[in-house]
Amino acid sequence: MLAKTEELTVEKIIKFMEERKYVTDESIAMAIYLALTLKKPLLIEGEAGCGKTEIAKILSDILDTELIRLQCYEGLDVNSAIYEWDYLRQLLKIRLEESKKKPEEIESSIFSERFLLKRPLLKAVLKEDKEPVLLIDEIDRADEEFEGFLLEFLAEFQVTIPEIGTLRARKDPIVILTSNRTREIGDGIRRRCLYLYLTYPTLEKEVKIVRLKSPNINERLSLQICRFVKKLRESDEIIKKPGISETLDWASSLTLLHKDSLDIETVQKTLSCLLKSSQDVKRFDYTRIKSILDEIEENESKGEFNRFL
Amino acid sequence: MNLKESLTDFSRLLRQEGIKLTVAEVLDAARALSYIDLMDRGQFYHSLRITLVKKGEFYELYDRLFRLFWEKRLKIQKEKIESINQISSYENLSEIKEYINKNEKEGEEVTLTLYSPIEIKNIKILNPKDSYRKEIQRNIRRFKRFLATLAGRRVKSAIRGDIDPRKILRKNLGYGGELIKVVKKRKVKSRAKIILLCDVSGSMDGYSDYLVELLYHFKNSLHNTEVFLFSTNLIRITNDLSQGSIDYVARSITKRASIWGSGTKIGYCLGLFVKRYPELIDYNSILVIVSDGWDVGDIDELKANLRWLKERVSSLVWLNPLLDIQDYKPETLGMKIALPYIDIFASLSIFKDSKIYEKYFGKAIRYS
Ligand SMILES: Nc1ncnc2c1ncn2[C@@H]1O[C@H](COP(=O)(O)OP(=O)(O)OP(=O)(O)O)[C@@H](O)[C@H]1O
Ligand SMILES: [Mg+2]
DSSP states (O other): OOSOGGGOOHHHHHHHHHHTTOOOOHHHHHHHHHHHHHTOOEEEEESTTSSHHHHHHHHHHHTTOOEEEEEOOTTOOHHHHHEEEOHHHHHHHHHHHTTTSOHHHHHHHHTSGGGEEEOHHHHHHHOOSSOOEEEEETGGGSOHHHHHHHHHHHHHOEEEETTTEEEEOSSOOEEEEEEOSSSOOOHHHHHHSEEEEEOOOOHHHHHHHHHHHOTTSOHHHHHHHHHHHHHHHHOTTOSSOOOHHHHHHHHHHHHHTTOSSOOHHHHHHHGGGTOOSHHHHHHOOTHHHHHHHHHHHHHHHTTGGGGGO | OOHHHHHHHHHHHHHHTTOOOOHHHHHHHHHHHTTSOTTOHHHHHHHHHHHHOOOGGGHHHHHHHHIIIIIHHTTOOHHHHHHHHHOOOOSOSHHHHHHHHSOGGGTHHHHHHHHHHHHHHHGGGOOOHHHHHHHHHHHHHHHHHHHHTTTTSOOOOTTSSSOOHHHHHHHHHSSSSOOOOOSOSSOOOOOOEEEEEEEOSGGGGGGHHHHHHHHHHHHHHOSSEEEEEESSSEEEOTGGGGSSOHHHHHHHHHHHOTTTTSOOOHHHHHHHHHHHOGGGOSTTEEEEEEOOOOOOOOHHHHHHHHHHHHTTSSEEEEEEGGGGSTTOOOOSHHHHHHGGGOSEEEEGGGGTOHHHHIIIIISOOOOO
């Protein structure tokens, strides 16, 4: 664990991440390193299930600081990202004090910090002891207007509450934004952020991930799994390609079934771990399973599978 | 060839190839390089990618350009660079494009051609500091004379509307083009007042040293100058500028300008200026806005204030550092809004480099 960001090096980041079971290459470690040293937000884009969100979670663990998460969704408005007044409690207070106090007094008391429902961005601003990791997850789901607001927020780390005033962060949060590119993020955000694009891992990396996450898995099986997934990703007919999460799901299902290698029947039975869209399931040509398994066998007979063992 | 210059060249190459990037991002890259192990190829590769390439689809292109630029760079020998310096002129970098598409097997030859236009451009940057200062002073004097010809009369601007600085530039570069002399016979005694409004937000960080020099010399060689800094607020620093040596001044305004380096709201700050200093605004004033035009804040506010000012000052000058960048087009929302109100749109480096000054002002610019 790290006390101060000053002590960070790229090598240490890799080590700390891997201790937390996140396989990290230089590009990821460097992105984190620069985000921390240059104190700039990091925008991570990439395919679904390739480890974007996880980076923020693990980073907060490494830095031993709070993870504040703003999950974006369609229609997310500024208020639900910053604060809302707790109307219920305000009403209650008014009822209680109506007879005893002047309306102005009541008003000023109910529009105070105690009656604020703090949403993630305000939380991040109010955090005083240690800079939190602020994860703004799936920003592509929010609309452009919100993005515009976010851009301002990232520049100043302050929020204005008309009844209270402007609050500025004591410690600028470490910001990680993620996007699955369902909507193109504007250039403004891109310019402001450091950037990392995460795509499907290489075979080596994925095997490493599977072994790290399911240590009991048979070595040969782990390689077969990753080869299979890789070939599946390469085939055009699949629209929603399996990410690392799907590989990991599949691996744990197969371990539960006590399998130590892939066969047609097992793959058929468990394919739903990999194909998540009903369209893909319907359209999938099941004879592909056999041909992929044959290809894998050929790889193995050439001794290629020993490479990682 | 130092690293900073190479980095500038490299970012120029990326831009040329269609990777959009701003000066602020190049500065991020420069900062990043100061935190890494420069001998480590991987760290170098990734830190430039993280700071300069903001879309996944550019990764492959970046990879090619990186290898082409940095790895071959090491192989260029000194004498070759010198011979390159003798090549006289280059129109543009389109040849780079060609070579990049070609097979890299061509090796050294490719490199030589690839680097030549960039190397030539760099030579001028190597000015010793003293002459740089003199240059600024000289160009300010020239600018003063130029402005004198404008002051007191409204400039009709043919370059209103869809202005194309490059066209103007080209026109002025050519010989035998139809160059019209700016009114020279009338000796106008200048009553011109210059009001400098200078953007000091984050994206302008990279110019702050130069800006301090510039503002200092402006105020001290042209005392009818008013100077303001703005980002999200506006402060007047006219008096601070004539209070001592440049180093002293630099320290004291940095202290005052706590706004230095934050976001920008140009429209809002122009509004503050209008409200707080109406007495400065009249037909003798030349309003000079120094800004890269990013993050202008409220667009309507910007427009309204520019329009208001435009009708009340002698002329409106906008100096944009980004104009030095090849292929830069003032296409940010802010610049687009502003252009119709601008009489003179020029690069910020007109004062530090006589050649650039001349491109814009040396020969006459036509207003007709
Ligand atoms: N490099 C890695 N090392 C170890 N585990 C990884 C790695 N990358 C991804 N994972 C695992 O894959 C799963 C998906 O990761 P995560 O949720 O971060 O992906 P995501 O890119 O945010 O996905 P989505 O686009 O669906 O939000 C997690 O269980 C994560 O632990
Ligand atoms: Mg996610």
